[in-house]
Amino acid sequence: MADPAAFLKHERREPPSPRSGKEPEGWFAPGAMETQASRCLDCGLPYCHGFGCPLAGRIPDWNDLLFRGKWRRALEIIHRDNNFPEFTGRLCPAPCEAACTLALRESPVTIRQTERHLAEEGWRRGWIAPSPALVSTGRRAAVVGSGPAGLAAAQELARRGHRVMVFEKSDRPGGLLRYGIPGFKLEKSVLDRRLEQLTAEGVTWENGVEAGRGLALSRLARDFDAVVLATGSGPPRELKIPGRELAGIVPAMELLVRSETGPALPPEDPINPGGKSVVVIGGGDTGDDCVESCLRSGASVVRQLEILPRPRTGENILSIWPLPPPRAAAKNGEHILWSVATLGFLGKEGRVAAVRCARLEYPEDSPPRPGSGRVIPGSEFEIPAELVVLALGFEKADPSALLRDCPGGEEKFFAAGDLLLGPSLVAKAVASGRAAAAAAGRTLENTGPGKR
Ligand SMILES: Cc1cc2nc3c(=O)[nH]c(=O)nc-3n(C[C@H](O)[C@H](O)[C@H](O)COP(=O)(O)OP(=O)(O)OC[C@H]3O[C@@H](n4cnc5c(N)ncnc54)[C@H](O)[C@@H]3O)c2cc1C
Numbered sequence: 001m002a003d004p005a006a007f008l009k010h011e012r013r014e015p016p017s018p019r020s021g022k023e024p025e026g027w028f029a030p031g032a033m034e035t036q037a038s039r040c041l042d043c044g045l046p047y048c049h050g051f052g053c054p055l056a057g058r059i060p061d062w063n064d065l066l067f068r069g070k071w072r073r074a075l076e077i078i079h080r081d082n083n084f085p086e087f088t089g090r091l092c093p094a095p096c097e098a099a100c101t102l103a104l105r106e107s108p109v110t111i112r113q114t115e116r117h118l119a120e121e122g123w124r125r126g127w128i129a130p131s132p133a134l135v136s137t138g139r140r141a142a143v144v145g146s147g148p149a150g151l152a153a154a155q156e157l158a159r160r161g162h163r164v165m166v167f168e169k170s171d172r173p174g175g176l177l178r179y180g181i182p183g184f185k186l187e188k189s190v191l192d193r194r195l196e197q198l199t200a201e202g203v204t205w206e207n208g209v210e211a212g213r214g215l216a217l218s219r220l221a222r223d224f225d226a227v228v229l230a231t232g233s234g235p236p237r238e239l240k241i242p243g244r245e246l247a248g249i250v251p252a253m254e255l256l257v258r259s260e261t262g263p264a265l266p267p268e269d270p271i272n273p274g275g276k277s278v279v280v281i282g283g284g285d286t287g288d289d290c291v292e293s294c295l296r297s298g299a300s301v302v303r304q305l306e307i308l309p310r311p312r313t314g315e316n317i318l319s320i321w322p323l324p325p326p327r328a329a330a331k332n333g334e335h336i337l338w339s340v341a342t343l344g345f346l347g348k349e350g351r352v353a354a355v356r357c358a359r360l361e362y363p364e365d366s367p368p369r370p371g372s373g374r375v376i377p378g379s380e381f382e383i384p385a386e387l388v389v390l391a392l393g394f395e396k397a398d399p400s401a402l403l404r405d406c407p408g409g410e411e412k413f414f415a416a417g418d419l420l421l422g423p424s425l426v427a428k429a430v431a432s433g434r435a436a437a438a439a440a441g442r443t444l445e446n447t448g449p450g451k452r
């Protein structure tokens, strides 16, 4: 840190969100990134790194390198902890910024945007290139599932010299990065260029194969020396309330996958939000994406319902610091209704016509959680709705269920990502994939030829 007072001289700057349609005035001008990096205090206890970042990224180190103009070296340091900074630089809710010491009194250091911009420079200048292992161990590893957890595990194992094959249920790899997270948050070309890098590093792919159905786990145990399971979360959560059977009530993933992949939805398609009044139930990442997707598809009005109250903005910041990352729904200020319970759906000729709701109040003395709110008597109201999108999150999957058809050989299996953690974040999935690869790698290296 060359100038400890830089944060007093320079304001935090971040380009406007692509949603706003505004130009990123000056952010990409020479020196802009260095100026932002110079605001970092190089804290003795960097909360950004130890508490905030799920990947424990060495944020103060790369901020310092960036400030000194050593972009390529800064990118190398990022890649030591994070295989895919261009994914996290676009998608992460940036718990590192919420935990940054400067968030206490000033605006936090611009970490996520710097990561994204630096990764893009790396691709543009050819600094990011395949890095295949120099020596092959001859050991074979399978990765089941190709979301961020599976991809990180595959890359780590391949770079250790193991022969890696990825098995994926869908027709193309990428997990929720491809089928779930909309293109306006992550362009699919950004995913494809990383997949090309993994292929050049020796990873091979079997798409359209479902482990546990077409592909027996016992076969994987027999044919491979280690298996990383990264099959993601369980099924979407349901809302069992009167009227759920009406037409026009759809799960979020159906809307997102159909609107974001394949041909444009025809106007007569009942799932097309164009011209309709839409209610999105759920205020997390998925709900947020559905709101944006419906607005982009020309919905006449979109309302988002969140059961929890609006997050507190701390009067006494020290009592709640490091801050939690901002809730996605907070971005949809004009569309969202907080502290709302959904009581039922009303229909007309078999199709949904309105959502019955009520206001909730939460106890003052404990943090609000789903189920702890009380319906305020007499607060019931209705919202007209021609399309309702259920975005209530996902159940946690049970990793041991996958292993039922595989008696014995469990010591070869390692779990990662949402399968292990429950519905989570891309950064956590990458961290977990790396940890699973490290553990699988130890098994492979300890049971290698001559060590069995
Ligand atoms: C709509 C939406 C938006 C999101 N937005 C964000 C965001 O902005 N930022 C963020 O950080 N996180 C976001 N998330 C969360 C994030 O996408 C997940 O936490 C992350 O993708 C989990 O990675 P994963 O590799 O564990 O699983 P997944 O990405 O779910 O990948 C699992 C893969 O395994 C495959 N599979 C499943 N079963 C089998 C089987 N039996 N055999 C073979 N293959 C199988 C699946 O087809 C899938 O490709 C979002 C999630 C959703 C749903």
Ligand code: SF4
Pocket: 039, 040, 041, 042, 043, 046, 047, 048, 049, 059, 060, 063, 099, 100, 101, 102, 109, 111
């Ligand atoms: S907490 Fe903020 S100021 Fe401190 S080292 Fe991390 S990025 Fe820099």
